[in-house]
Amino acid sequence: MAAPPAQFAQWSTPAPSADTSHDEVRTIFVLGFPPDVKERELQNLLRWWPGYEASQMNFKGDQPMGFALFSTSAMAMAARDALQNLVFDSETNSVLRAEMAKKNLYVKRGGSEPATYDPSKRMRTAGDYTAPQYAAPSAFVPPAAPTWGPQSYIPPSAPYDPYGGYSVAQVPPVAPAGYAPVQNTKDNPPCNTLFIGNLGEATSEAELRGLFSSQPGFRQMKVLRQGKSTVCFTEFGDVSSAMAVHQNLQGAVLTTSDRGGMRIQYPLNPYGRKREGTGSGPQQSDSLVAVTQLNQGKLETPPPPSASVAELNGTSEVPSAAVLSSTPVIKTEQPQAV
DNA sequence: AGCACA
Known part of the structure; x- marks a missing residue:
């Protein structure tokens, strides 16, 4: 009779400090x-x-x-x-x-x-x-490597970004074929969303997406076709990014464009933000919208009083320093978690 | 010029 294999004894011994990580x-x-x-x-x-x-x-x-x-x-x-x-x-x-x-x-x-x-x-x-x-609606994850505990989350094989519904779409990038002057029409106050007009009838959503989704801060866009007129809404993560595109792609000509450059304006309503009711007056809602937009823009870099802001025609007042500094001040002192 | 979605 041989003694039981020595390694059996190890089965009951805890792994040596396996959880130091x-x-x-x-x-x-x-x-x-x-x-x-x-x-x-x-x-x-x-x-x-x-x-x-x-x-x-x-x-x-x-x-x-x-x-x-x-x-x-x-x-x-x-x-x-x-x-x-x-x-x-x-x-x-x-x-x-x-x-x-x-x-x-x-x-x-x-x-x-x-x-x-x-x-x-x-x-x-x-x-x-x-x-x-x-768990992994599209890709089955084999149970070969079981995860521990009741709180195991198995991410899909493709990178899963729960908050990335706004992530950049997988379309070939598009560069403007050129630029054409755009008459400066009356615009709305800067916000994180752009309204794109004067698009060609043949301009496709893929082409627009290829142009805008590669712009810094791009979040999402929506193309509207109404007869021979196509317009597009493009949202950015912050107001500064939208202002940069408003400036840089103004008058951009797409290969499918047959009527000159696109006109980029700030929309009547930013993405996801319904206009305030008409009851309380426009000036109040303007400042309210401004604060909300700035918050949406995350205020990483407050838009400088640049030429783009100066284009405003005085239709609305530029967000003042007081508004800019009105972000919620949150104490950063940190009590214990438990 | 044409401004949706919530």
Whole structure:
């Protein structure tokens, strides 16, 4: 009788410090939520993000503080960057500020939660939400390498960017065939969206997309055909990017254009923003829209008082420094996550 | 000149 193989004994021994890679900070700290935000909103905001494991909303007085734990530090940083300057609620001018937390969110082990804690402090993990129907709808991921825990998110094989619905489309880039002078018509105040007119009847959406999607800050566009007239709306991530394209591609001639250069104007309504009701007067809505647009533009670089702004004809006042500085000031001091 | 979507 031989003694049992020695390696059997190893089966019960824990791996030697296999989780040292988890002492890195992989938790983000998010400020800027409106006071009435619910913890569930943070969960629903983040549960799609690759590597999301758990989140928690704490309240310091009226100031909500969100914490979210991710599988790796890199995933946390990616989520942090995705949330950075996100307009969480344009009604309340809530713009998120995200940074890496000082320490990791403590996640209670074990599946069932006692539910006896303060509901505002209770932890919820992604376990209940990562339903199979959401995992890789187009690409089947073989279960060869099982992931651990109830919070495993399996990203599709193609890069999945939950907040990248505005990502650059895969179309061949298009450069203007030339430029033609465009008579400077009355324009609207600068915003993050452009209205493109004077397009040729044969101009295709693919051609327009090839031109605009390669412009810095491009988010999305929509082409409208109405008879012989084609117009296009193009949204950018910030007002400055839109202003640059407004300037640089003004009068651009496409190969399919048969009526000179395109006319680029700021639209009556920016993307995703309905005009205020006619009841309260235009001047109030103008300033309101300006603030909202600037918030949409993330205020990374406030548009300088350049020539493009000077084209405004005095139809609307240029956003003042007071407006520019009216972004929500958020304290960056950071309490402990737990 | 033609301004949608929410």
